[in-house]
Amino acid sequence: MTLNTADFRQRALTNARYTADLIPQNAIVAGVARSPHPHARIKNINTAGALAIPGVLAVLTAEDFEGIRLGHNDSDEPVLTTVARYVGDEIAAVAARDQQSLLRGIEALQIEYEILPHAITIDDALDLPTSIHDSCTDNITDRFQAARGDWYEIESQVDIWVDNTFETAAVPHAYLEPRAAVVHVKDDCLELVCGSHAPSMMADHYRPIVASWGSQLEIHTPAMGGSFGAKWQHSTHLICLLFAHRLQQDVAIVLSRRDDMIAGRTRAAMRFKMRIGATATGKLLAKETMLWSDNGAYSLHGPAVMRAATFRADSLYRFAATRSEGQLIYTNNIPSECFRGLGITQSTFAQEQLIDELAKRLNIDPIKLRKMNTVCEGETTIHGWQVGSCGIVDCLDSISNRINQYRRNQTSATNNRYRIGYGVAAFIHCIGNRGYDQHFDRAYVKLTAMPDGRIRISSGEVELGCGTVEVLIKTVSHELAIDPQQLDVVLGDTAIGPHGMGSFASRTSFFVAFAAEDACRRFNQMAQHELLQNIEVTGIYQPDNVVVPDESGYGNISAAYTFGTHGCCVRVDSYTGKVSVEQYWAAHDAGKIVDINAAEGQVIGGVMQGLGYALTECTAVDDNGQLLNPGYLDNRVPTFADAVPVDVIFADTFENSGPAGAKTIAEQPIIPVAACVANAVHDAIGVRLNRLPINPERVWRTLNHDTNS
Amino acid sequence: MNTRLILHINGNEHSLPDAWHGRRLLDYLRHELSLMSVKEGCGEGDCGACTVLVDGEPMCSCLLLGGVLANRSIVTVEGLSDDHRQRFAQLCEQHGGLQCGFCTSGFTMMSAWLAEGGSETGQNSSDKLLAGNICRCGVYQQLKKVIADLL
Ligand code: FES
Numbered sequence: 001m002t003l004n005t006a007d008f009r010q011r012a013l014t015n016a017r018y019t020a021d022l023i024p025q026n027a028i029v030a031g032v033a034r035s036p037h038p039h040a041r042i043k044n045i046n047t048a049g050a051l052a053i054p055g056v057l058a059v060l061t062a063e064d065f066e067g068i069r070l071g072h073n074d075s076d077e078p079v080l081t082t083v084a085r086y087v088g089d090e091i092a093a094v095a096a097r098d099q100q101s102l103l104r105g106i107e108a109l110q111i112e113y114e115i116l117p118h119a120i121t122i123d124d125a126l127d128l129p130t131s132i133h134d135s136c137t138d139n140i141t142d143r144f145q146a147a148r149g150d151w152y153e154i155e156s157q158v159d160i161w162v163d164n165t166f167e168t169a170a171v172p173h174a175y176l177e178p179r180a181a182v183v184h185v186k187d188d189c190l191e192l193v194c195g196s197h198a199p200s201m202m203a204d205h206y207r208p209i210v211a212s213w214g215s216q217l218e219i220h221t222p223a224m225g226g227s228f229g230a231k232w233q234h235s236t237h238l239i240c241l242l243f244a245h246r247l248q249q250d251v252a253i254v255l256s257r258r259d260d261m262i263a264g265r266t267r268a269a270m271r272f273k274m275r276i277g278a279t280a281t282g283k284l285l286a287k288e289t290m291l292w293s294d295n296g297a298y299s300l301h302g303p304a305v306m307r308a309a310t311f312r313a314d315s316l317y318r319f320a321a322t323r324s325e326g327q328l329i330y331t332n333n334i335p336s337e338c339f340r341g342l343g344i345t346q347s348t349f350a351q352e353q354l355i356d357e358l359a360k361r362l363n364i365d366p367i368k369l370r371k372m373n374t375v376c377e378g379e380t381t382i383h384g385w386q387v388g389s390c391g392i393v394d395c396l397d398s399i400s401n402r403i404n405q406y407r408r409n410q411t412s413a414t415n416n417r418y419r420i421g422y423g424v425a426a427f428i429h430c431i432g433n434r435g436y437d438q439h440f441d442r443a444y445v446k447l448t449a450m451p452d453g454r455i456r457i458s459s460g461e462v463e464l465g466c467g468t469v470e471v472l473i474k475t476v477s478h479e480l481a482i483d484p485q486q487l488d489v490v491l492g493d494t495a496i497g498p499h500g501m502g503s504f505a506s507r508t509s510f511f512v513a514f515a516a517e518d519a520c521r522r523f524n525q526m527a528q529h530e531l532l533q534n535i536e537v538t539g540i541y542q543p544d545n546v547v548v549p550d551e552s553g554y555g556n557i558s559a560a561y562t563f564g565t566h567g568c569c570v571r572v573d574s575y576t577g578k579v580s581v582e583q584y585w586a587a588h589d590a591g592k593i594v595d596i597n598a599a600e601g602q603v604i605g606g607v608m609q610g611l612g613y614a615l616t617e618c619t620a621v622d623d624n625g626q627l628l629n630p631g632y633l634d635n636r637v638p639t640f641a642d643a644v645p646v647d648v649i650f651a652d653t654f655e656n657s658g659p660a661g662a663k664t665i666a667e668q669p670i671i672p673v674a675a676c677v678a679n680a681v682h683d684a685i686g687v688r689l690n691r692l693p694i695n696p697e698r699v700w701r702t703l704n705h706d707t708n709s
Numbered sequence: 710m711n712t713r714l715i716l717h718i719n720g721n722e723h724s725l726p727d728a729w730h731g732r733r734l735l736d737y738l739r740h741e742l743s744l745m746s747v748k749e750g751c752g753e754g755d756c757g758a759c760t761v762l763v764d765g766e767p768m769c770s771c772l773l774l775g776g777v778l779a780n781r782s783i784v785t786v787e788g789l790s791d792d793h794r795q796r797f798a799q800l801c802e803q804h805g806g807l808q809c810g811f812c813t814s815g816f817t818m819m820s821a822w823l824a825e826g827g828s829e830t831g832q833n834s835s836d837k838l839l840a841g842n843i844c845r846c847g848v849y850q851q852l853k854k855v856i857a858d859l860l
C-alpha cells in the first residue's frame with residue numbers, strides 16, 4: 001500500500017481499500033470443500049459432477065499440490081489434504097464464474113471418507129490409538145525442557161509452595177476483516193493481494209512453489225482489517241495462485257465469517273501444572289512448570305508459542321532455580337497460530353495467579369510481594385535476558401496508588417448479592433526475538449528519490465495500526481529535514497521491497513525507526529556528491545547485543561524488554577455468576593513514548609481483547625470436533641456495551657538501546673489481563689477460577705460447588 | 710414477472726435488476742455500485758460493518774434483500790455530507806477512534822444517525838445503541854469520545 005501523512009485520514013474517511021474491495025469485476029471466484037469429520041482418510045473424490053456444472057471452470061485436489069507444505073519450521077500442513085485432520089480441513093477447491101456456480105460446484109463434489117478415531121482434548125490425543133500425522137506416532141510433535149539453577153539445593157530452602165493447574169481456552173483471532181485473497185495475472189508474474197503481517201516471509205515460502213509452475217510471484221498488501229498474528233501462510237493463497245496460473249485469469253476468494261472461524265486459526269489452548277516456592281518472608285526461590293499445549297491439527301507457529309509459554313514469563317522475577325517442561329500435542333482441533341502475546345498471555349494467566357495466591361498465604365500485599373522480587377535494570381534474568389531500562393516498580397506503584405484512591409472513593413460495597421474485588425497482574429515481554437529466525441533478525445528501509453521530486457520510503461514491514469507509518473515519516477522528515485507532505489510510504493509490497501520480517505514479537509516500530517535513521521544517514525551522504533534524482537539507498541538495523549538462544553532457550557534474545565502491571569476492580573453477581581469489570585488500570589513501561597495517542601490506543605485495544613479472552617471468548621467444540629460457535633453472536637467478543645473505562649499510565653523510562661529512548665507497545669497490553677481479572681474475582685468471592693473463560697456459568701457453578709465447573 | 714423496483718441510493722434513483730431482487734443489498738451496493746465503504750464483517754447481522762441507513766434508520770445491509778426495499782431511501786457513507794465525514798474523521802484522528810479501520814464505516818453511519826437525533830432514548834444510552842457494532846481492535850473508549858464530541 002502506498003501511504004502518506006494522509007493515510008490515517010483516508011482510513012477514517014473510509015476511503016482505504018481492503019483486499020475484498022480490490023476484486024476485479026470479472027474475476028473468477030474460488031471456494032473450498034471442507035471436511036465434515038475431525039479425522040478421516042479421503043478414499044476417493046469424484047469431481048465429474050462438479051465439472052459438469054455450467055460456470056464451474058476447474059477443480060483442485062491434493063494431487064495438484066503434491067509435496068507442498070505450509071508452516072514455519074515444521075511445515076506439516078498440506079494445501080489440500082488426503083487426510084482430514086479437523087472439521088473444516090481443506091479437501092478440494094473449485095473455481096467458477098460466479099458465486100452460485102461455485103456453491104453448486106462444491107456441493108456436487110463426491111467425497112468418500114474413511115472415518116478415523118479422533119481427539120478433541122489433549123488427554124484424548126495422548127491416548128489415541130492412531131497418530132494424527134504419520135510422522136508423529138505419539139501425537140507429541142514437540143518437546144521442550146529448560147532447567148536453571150541448582151534445583152535440589154534451592155528446593156531445600158523453600159518454606160512455602162503454592163501450586164495449581166490452569167487451563168486456557170482456544171479463541172479465534174476474530175479480526176473484523178475475514179480472510180480474502182486476490183491473484184492478478186500479469187504476464188508471467190502472479191500478483192497475490194492479501195492482508196498479512198509478514199508478506200516478505202510469506203513470499204519466501206511461496207516463491208519456489210510458484211517458480212516450479214514456471215511463474216513469478218509478488219505480494220502486495222493493501223489495508224488490512226486486523227491480523228493479531230493470524231494472517232500469514234494460508235492454503236487459500238496457493239489455491240488462488242494455482243487457479244490463476246492454470247486459468248490465466250484473475251482469481252479471488254473471500255471467506256465467510258463462519259469459514260473464517262472454522263478454518264482461520266486460534267490461540268492455542270494450554271494446560272499448566274505450576275508451582276512456585278518462596279521463603280517465609282516472601283523471597284521467590286523456585287518455579288516449576290509442566291505445560292501441555294494443544295497444537296490443533298497443524299503446526300504453523302505452534303512450537304514457538306509452546307516454547308515461549310513454557311518458560312519466558314519466569315524472567316519477570318528473580319527465581320534462583322526453575323524447571324520447565326513443555327509438550328506440544330496434535331489434536332483434531334483448528335490449527336493454532338501466533339496471537340498477540342505469543343504464549344506469554346497463557347502462561348501469565350497461571351504465574352500471576354500463583355503469585356497472588358502466595359501473597360495471600362503469606363499475608364503480604366501482592367504489589368509489595370512483586371516489588372520485592374522483580375528483576376531490575378542492569379540485571380540478567382534467569383534465562384539470560386539482559387535487562388536495560390526497567391520501569392516495573394513504577395508500574396506497580398502507579399497501580400497500587402490508583403487502586404487505593406479508587407477504593408477510598410468507592411461507594412458500592414460488597415453485599416449479599418454483589419461482591420467487589422480487586423486484582424493485579426504483572427508481565428515482562430521482549431521486543432524482538434533472535435531465536436525466531438536467526439538469519440533474519442533485522443529490518444531494512446529503502447529511500448528512493450522519485451522522478452516527481454517526492455521521496456518514497458519503502459519497507460517489507462507492515463502497518464498494523466501501531467504507527468509504523470507514523471514512525472517512518474517522523475524519522476525521515478526529521479533526518480532529511482524535509483516536509484512530511486513530500487514523503488510516501490510503501491509497505492509490504494514485495495515488488496518494491498526491501499525484504500522485511502514482518503510483525504512478530506512487537507518488533508516493528510523499534511526496528512524500522514533505526515533502519516530509517518540508517519537510510520537517512522546514507523541518503524545525506526550520497527546527496528553530497530550525487531544528483532537528488534539518482535539517489536536510492538537502503539538502511540539496515542540489526543540489534544548487536546542479542547544472541548540466538550541455546551537449546552534450552554538461554555540467551556539475550558531481544559535488544560530491550562518491556563514491563564507492565566495491570567489492576568482492576570470487578571463486581572461479581574453471585575446470583576448469576578456474571579463478572580463485570582468496573583474499572584481497569586494499565587501501567588506500561590514501553591520506553592520513551594513517541595506518539596501518546598497511538599500508544600494509548602494500543603493499550604486500550606489490547607485490554608479490550610484481553611477482557612474478551614478472560615470473560616467470554618472460547619471455541620466451543622462438540623465431541624465430534626464440530627465448532628458450535630463460528631460467529632460473533634455465540635463466540636462473543638467485547639462490544640461497545642462491554643467497554644470498561646481503562647486508565648492508561650506510562651512509566652517514565654528511557655531505553656538506551658532504543659530509537660529515541662523508545663521500546664515498543666503492541667502485543668503487551670493483552671498479556672496480563674486474564675490473570676488480573678482472575679485475581680480480582682478471587683478477591684471478590686474467595687475462590688480461584690483457574691479455567692478460561694471466566695463466564696457466568698463457570699462462576700455460578702464454582703460458587704454453588706457444582707462439580708461441573 | 711417483471712416489476713420495476715426503484716431504490717433511492719445516496720439520492721440517486723436506481724432500478725433494481727430482477728436478478729437482484731432476491732440477493733443481498735450489501736452485494737448490490739458493493740458489486741454493482743462500487744460503494745466500497747460498505748464492509749462485510751460477518752454477513753449475519755452481528756458486527757455492524759455493513760450498516761446503512763434505510764429511510765433514516767440504521768440497518769445491516771447483509772440482512773436485507775433487494776426486493777423488500779422498493780421506494781426506500783438508502784444512504785451509505787458515500788452519501789453522507791462531506792461535512793459530517795470530515796468531522797467524524799478528524800475526531801477519530803484526535804481521539805484515536807480507529808486502528809485497522811474495518812469497522813469505521815459502520816460507526817460513521819451510526820454517528821450520522823445519532824447526530825440526526827435518530828435515537829429516541831437520547832445520548833446517554835449511545836453505548837447500548839452502538840452495541841451492534843463490533844470493533845475487534847477494541848477502540849470503544851476512544852469512539853465514545855468521538856461520539857460525545859460529535860453530538
Ligand atoms: S456484515 Fe452485516 S452485520 Fe456483519
Ligand code: FES
Nearest residue numbers: 808810844845846
Ligand atoms: S479499528 Fe479495527 S475493527 Fe475497529
